[in-house]
Amino acid sequence: MNDFEKPLYSIYPTIYCSGSVYVNDVPVVDWYGEKTKGEGGYAGDVIINQALLQSGKHKIVGKLLPRMGQESLTERDVMMIDFYCAEADRDKWKESRIKFHPKIESPWDGLTENIKHPYFEIETEIEVELPFVLDGWQNSVNxxxxxxxxxxxxxxxxxxxxxxxxxxxxxxxxxxxxxxxxxxxxxxxxxxxxxxxxxxxxxxxxxxxxxxxxxxxxxxxxxxxxxxxxxxxxxxxxxxxxxxxxxxxxxxxxxxxxxxxxxxxxxxxxxxxx
Structure with missing residues (x-):
């Protein structure tokens, strides 16, 4: 676990397809539409404390979907997710930042060439330690x-x-x-x-x-x-x-x-x- 006073957890997804990243069944990244055309992609650090709500184990799911205009995923369509934790203090954030969980990614050599994948998932479970328990939507109506x-x-x-x-x-x-x-x-x-x-x-x-x-x-x-x-x-x-x-x-x-x-x-x- 960490020794941070105010731990700030984040993911760093790299998405070369369409797709979403979910934390506890809550989307924290959506990448769809016109911007998915061509060869470009998404990459960036995304804070996830607001989706964690409390200490414990949490499920992370990356959902890969075809780029706009395609019917299935290709060998070039990939997703990778790195996991970081840092002290929230701006003066300490950069120097304190560490990886706290192994990276997850879609198959490194691409999805199977002769099978059409309209959808693919990668997932893992992370464990975090936070100094709070937030109600959020945990006790809301189903x-x-x-x-x-x-x-x-x-x-x-x-x-x-x-x-x-x-x-x-x-x-x-x-x-x-x-x-x-x-x-x-x-x-x-x-x-x-x-x-x-x-x-x-x-x-x-x-x-x-x-x-x-x-x-x-x-x-x-x-x-x-x-x-x-x-x-x-x-x-x-x-x-x-x-x-x-x-x-x-x-x-x-x-x-x-x-x-x-x-x-x-x-x-x-x-x-x-x-």
Whole structure:
């Protein structure tokens, strides 16, 4: 285990295909759509404290899917995941960073050439030690008990509420709806008061750009229940996020996607962002 006062756990996935990485059945990386065309890929450090919630053993799954425009995975489609831990203090993060678990990866010589793989998984179990136990969605309502059609409409209604807030660029209202998620992140990432304020200012800066919002078309959406039944979200069928600010300059950057997961603390409270 580690001797860190404020351990910050992260994964470093390298994805040369379409796919997602899940921590305890919660997606922490999604890589789909137009950006998966061609030879490019995704690589980056992703903090996962907010999906771990407490000390113990946790399941990590990498899901490989074909690039956009392909029907199956090819020999060149790969995924690798490295595992790191570091002291959260900015002054100590770089020098303290260590690998705490063996890397996992898809077959090093590619998937079997004469078999068409529409889907492939890699997985492992990690063990972590954290100085907190966060409730998050652990004790929330099991959404698999709901009628799927009715739940979809309830989730869609909530997404439309958020879209309306984005369209009028109401940052304070969006932050108010996101307060549970913000509190969880503040605890999981050990945010200082300065960092909390910086986060709010970044949100205000984004909303103050007065960017257009992509339309929310029901026919393009699908519902995903995750987090062992405790979380739900909508995704576009092409793998994109439903809630997007249009890019101010599409030649320089893509749309700004807002990833939203919902849970239900209790039957009477309804859905909320977490």
């Amino acid at each position: 959404l698999t008990d709901f009628d799927e059609v009715e739940l979809f409409q309830e989730v869609l209604s909530y997404y439309r509420q958020i879209q309306g807030i984005l369209q009028i660029h109401d940052a304070p209202r969006f932050l108010e709806l996101s307060r549970e998620k913000m509190k969880l992140q503040e605890q999981a990432f050990y945010f200082s008061e300065e960092r909390k304020e910086s986060f709010k200012q970044s949100a205000a800066k984004l909303f103050n750009q007065n960017l257009e919002v992509e339309p929310l078309n029901e026919d393009e959406l699908e519902m995903q229940i995750m987090g062992n039944g405790k979380l739900v979200r909508l995704m576009k069928r092409n793998g994109g996020q439903p809630l997007q600010f249009k890019s101010p300059d599409i030649k320089k950057q893509g749309n700004i996607e807002l990833e939203v997961k919902l849970h239900m603390r209790s039957q009477g409270n309804g859905l909320s962002i977490i």
